[in-house]
Amino acid sequence: MKNLISISLSLLLLVICNSCVDDDYNIGEIVTPTNLTVTSEVVGQTEEMPDGDGSGMVKFTATANNAMTYKFIYGDGFEETSATGSTSHNFNKNGVNDYTVTVLASGTAGVAATATTTVRVFSDFSDPEAKELLTGGSTKTWFIAASQPGHLGVGPANGEGFDGPIYYAAAPFEKAGSPTSSCFYTDEMTFSLVNDEIVYNYNNNGQTFFNVANSADFGGDGSEDQCLEYDGSGDKNVSLSAATSGLSGEQSRGTVLNISGGGFLSYYIATSSYEILSITQNTMYVRAIPGNDPGLAWYLKLTTSQGEPEPEEFVSEYETLAWSEEFDVDGVPNPEIWNFEIGNNDGWGNEEKQYYTNENAVVNDGNLIITAKAESTNGFDYSSSRITTKDNFEFTYGRVEVRAKLPEGAGTWPAIWMLGANFEEVGWPATGEIDIIEHTGNEQNTIHGTLHYPERFGGNADGGTTVVSNVSSEFHLYTVDWSAERIWFLVDNEVYHTYENNSASPLNKDFFFILNVAMGGTFGGEIAPDFVESSMEVDYVRLYQ
CATH class of the missing domain: 2.60.40.10 (Immunoglobulins)
Incomplete structure (x- = not known):
């Protein structure tokens, strides 16, 4: 109307x-x-x-x-x-x-x-998952995915069912090496979450790649796409809105990214709005209609790895099920496999606030359930459980798969991890540590996969993160694929961190499993004053070799 x-x-x-x-x-x-x-x-x-x-x-x-x-x-x-x-x-x-x-x-x-x-x-529109993926829950920097074909492309805007750059698609690194276009690959686009609002900062290192239709307006000769001096500094606000392009759910996420104050993503086409076709933890594909030609659609692929090829597709060398714990017998965790570690142990080196008991871990209806509770226990305000396979089951190399649902609440700190079997002889971090998955209720949907070893440990550990929806309401598959050459971290079969292993690393010997839910501490952070209890549920732990 x-x-x-x-x-x-x-x-x-x-x-x-x-x-x-x-x-x-x-x-x-x-x-x-x-x-x-x-x-x-x-x-x-x-x-x-x-x-x-x-x-x-x-x-x-x-x-x-x-x-x-x-x-x-x-x-x-x-x-x-x-x-x-x-x-x-x-x-x-x-x-x-x-x-x-x-x-x-x-x-x-x-x-x-x-x-x-x-x-x-x-x-009445929101896309909290896109906000998390865009910012990483805090701050994340994106780059043009120069190594991918079609990282810049153009096609018709209104073709029925159209979702690709059929007029032109840049070849990998096509714009490198030329003074008129090489600036395209050095741009840094940072999205930050500030008071639950998205803030955008564009660092173009002094030059921006302008479309031919706009280059003359910024000092160019108007004959071609050109790198021109441009001051794009300063934070700009970002909003997310519903797309109206008519692309199907398979073609587009249905979310538009809008940048205030005339802001834009790297390639200037006189628009500040970009339809997000797809977004993951490490890649983003967007589509935009230029301000001077509504009949066209320009396409950009972005990545969190500047100028580097995307990680190769994950293929595990481990296919044979060598060991598993299915938690199929109700009651206490199988004592032939699991040991309880009792106490607070001076905060377990992390200023943790809980006291571990042998009563907060049970097996029920096919799941291991470890529950952290706000209750007075042996002089501490919180109770929980920590179980290990030390001396019962230890191994070197393989693909570990754990299907789990995580607790929620500020201050909760669940972990499914592995420690070197020679820990008592050499101590930490010399023994090495492989954190299959760590999580904190203060960063609800952020998953951490981390390695600790003598060169990288504590706050300088070797790790990666990914954003996963519904980690406390749904089961997800957490995987570590461990070999003498490489260690992969995955959630739901998607790689989010890799480590190139080497013979000098302590990550080449027997390790054992540890499952626990801590409270507070240096990683768990401030505990919600109204916290009562919350549980980690583990469906199974499986090892393929």
């Missing part, structure tokens, strides 16, 4: 002053745009939903006599320039909100007419 918005129109004339000097500059006829009007269409607006369908999308059309360009200032920190006067914008603040939109129609010599209008829009 289109509504012609009543507009308060004011003409802003730039005053051209005659100076006292005699120089005569011929700048041509100065023409001010007239009859500026603006119409808006709130997407999904009906009698039942007068403020729209919740997408927050509004389509604008501005027309004026003698206008060359139209600038839309949306009143929410975002703005956009359109050559045609037609544009769309997602308003992202949840709920029903009023926005004052200002339109500037520019004529020759920069003179402009302005109009303001107010739109009322309903927005």
